[in-house]
Amino acid sequence: MENIFDIWPTTADLASDLGVPYTTAASWRARGNIPAKHDLDLIAAAAARGREVKLETLAAMRRAQAGAA
Numbered sequence: 001m002e003n004i005f006d007i008w009p010t011t012a013d014l015a016s017d018l019g020v021p022y023t024t025a026a027s028w029r030a031r032g033n034i035p036a037k038h039d040l041d042l043i044a045a046a047a048a049r050g051r052e053v054k055l056e057t058l059a060a061m062r063r064a065q066a067g068a069a
Contacts, residue, residue: 004053004058004061007051007053011029017048043055
């Protein structure tokens with residue numbers, strides 16, 4: 001499964017697309033996790049970059065992370 005962060009070339013691009021401060025996006029990248037409350041915005045931002053992300057994909061990624069913890 002593709003790393004969701006690979007959709008955005010830089011952390012600044014991710015922050016800009018999701019309308020959050022750079023430090024917030026940098027924290028997400030460091031943790032390897034974007035909070036679920038941003039899922040719909042994340043899907044829309046990825047689509048604007050020509051990439052498809054589905055809720056099911058995000059849920060599977062979270063389940064895998066929870067299992068690894």
